[in-house]
Amino acid sequence: MASRANHRFLLECALLCAAALLCSDATIVGAAEGQSPNPVAASNFPIATDARLAGDAKQTRFVLDLDKTIQFRAFALADPYRVVVDIPQVSFQLAAGTGSAGRGLIKAFRYGLVMPGGSRIVFDLTGPAVIANSYVLEAANGQPSRLVLEFEEVDRTAFVQSLTPESRPELRPAIAEAVATPVAVEVAVAPKPSAPPDLRPVVVIDPGHGGVDNGTQAGGESEKNLVLGFGLALRDRIEKSGKYRVVMTRTDDTFIPLADRVRIAHNQSAALFVSIHADALPRREGDAQGATIYTLSDRASDAEAERLAEAENKADAIGGVNLTEEPTEVADILIDLAQRETRTFSNRFARLLMGQMKTTVRMHKHPLKSAGFRVLKAPDVPSVLIELGYVSNKGDLEHLVSENWRSRTVGSMAQAVDAFFAKRLATAAPAN
Numbered sequence: 001m002a003s004r005a006n007h008r009f010l011l012e013c014a015l016l017c018a019a020a021l022l023c024s025d026a027t028i029v030g031a032a033e034g035q036s037p038n039p040v041a042a043s044n045f046p047i048a049t050d051a052r053l054a055g056d057a058k059q060t061r062f063v064l065d066l067d068k069t070i071q072f073r074a075f076a077l078a079d080p081y082r083v084v085v086d087i088p089q090v091s092f093q094l095a096a097g098t099g100s101a102g103r104g105l106i107k108a109f110r111y112g113l114v115m116p117g118g119s120r121i122v123f124d125l126t127g128p129a130v131i132a133n134s135y136v137l138e139a140a141n142g143q144p145s146r147l148v149l150e151f152e153e154v155d156r157t158a159f160v161q162s163l164t165p166e167s168r169p170e171l172r173p174a175i176a177e178a179v180a181t182p183v184a185v186e187v188a189v190a191p192k193p194s195a196p197p198d199l200r201p202v203v204v205i206d207p208g209h210g211g212v213d214n215g216t217q218a219g220g221e222s223e224k225n226l227v228l229g230f231g232l233a234l235r236d237r238i239e240k241s242g243k244y245r246v247v248m249t250r251t252d253d254t255f256i257p258l259a260d261r262v263r264i265a266h267n268q269s270a271a272l273f274v275s276i277h278a279d280a281l282p283r284r285e286g287d288a289q290g291a292t293i294y295t296l297s298d299r300a301s302d303a304e305a306e307r308l309a310e311a312e313n314k315a316d317a318i319g320g321v322n323l324t325e326e327p328t329e330v331a332d333i334l335i336d337l338a339q340r341e342t343r344t345f346s347n348r349f350a351r352l353l354m355g356q357m358k359t360t361v362r363m364h365k366h367p368l369k370s371a372g373f374r375v376l377k378a379p380d381v382p383s384v385l386i387e388l389g390y391v392s393n394k395g396d397l398e399h400l401v402s403e404n405w406r407s408r409t410v411g412s413m414a415q416a417v418d419a420f421f422a423k424r425l426a427t428a429a430p431a432n
């Protein structure tokens with residue numbers, strides 16, 4: 001039951017992602033037919049102005065101040081212990097660092113967009129706890145509207161019982177249906193009868209993290225924003241030649257589960273998948289710098305690659321996706337064979353990237369590595385993950401926010417894409 005609910009959730013995410021990806025087309029078609037574009041204006045979203053914690057390790061209260069009342073749904077996740085609260089899309093205007101320090105039963109909390117129209121707050125708990133009481137207060141006596149959650153310590157048995165499907169609401173943002181654009185989707189997916197099929201190779205660009213998941217952070221810069229800006233610049237550069245169709249896994253600050261990113265690459269029959277990230281090294285582990293290119297492997301090429309894959313694979317837990325309900329991988333000989341070929345292409349692209357990037361970009365001292373990244377697991381799509389640099393390193397951070405550096409890096413990556421497809425097409429042609 002629970003498993004099915006989660007699959008449905010992931011599927012809906014994927015559909016909404018697809019809707020988001022197709023939105024630009026839909027808007028054009030819609031406008032041509034005199035329909036109004038997306039009805040949700042940014043200024044209409046409720047605004048959260050303050051969030052605070054009170055209480056102790058037995059009972060902890062969370063209060064979110066808002067400019068209007070909202071609906072919400074809460075559910076718990078185990079291993080690690082989390083409570084997820086889905087709310088309509090909210091404009092969070094909270095002080096920097098809000099949620100990073102915990103109190104009582106709450107270790108920390110994060111907030112952000114989880115899909116168009118839906119925001120999410122994810123609480124990391126110090127141990128098993130349930131929401132004993134939750135309500136929304138209307139503005140009164142000079143106080144703003146407030147969302148109040150009261151956490152109470154329980155034992156693991158009681159916590160696990162609270163996870164039963166009957167007591168758990170659907171894993172779906174509270175207001176998603178209100179802003180879903182089924183009409184736009186229909187318009188977008190209906191094939192235009194006169195348009196010839198687009199046979200260009202599809203390149204999927206995957207800016208890491210997003211929404212509720214910030215990725216690594218340093219000096220006021222979030223990985224999710226840095227890699228989104230970079231990904232969009234890379235898209236523009238690759239699209240310029242007209243030789244490829246570029247699909248983004250996200251074009252705004254939305255959380256996308258790892259499995260959905262993989263699914264987008266597979267469903268688009270992508271010829272290449274490029275995941276964009278930025279790393280950070282904990283201060284106690286010294287300093288590291290430069291870009292690194294990662295491919296998928298069962299065994300990590302070194303301890304740093306292993307640490308990084310572990311950190312990147314945590315994205316789902318950070319975004320409030322239940323890891324225990326992920327579908328298990330199918331051990332199939334055909335998939336295995338496809339994977340082997342895919343890995344050969346992945347490695348070829350990684351080497352081409354390395355060849356191009358090292359002439360313009362500062363690379364890590366071991367720039368080619370591999371590890372078990374979940375986002376690289378499409379069995380049929382050559383995939384690489386690029387860590388552009390370390391936000392924990394002063395020089396790298398300066399590069400990451402520099403327009404000039406971005407432009408040079410994007411240029412060298414686009415050349416590697418050209419080289420990759422030139423070789424593929426050349427080797428494919430004589431076989432015909």
Ligand SMILES: [Zn+2]
Pocket residue numbers: 208209215216223277278312
């Ligand atoms: Zn990352």
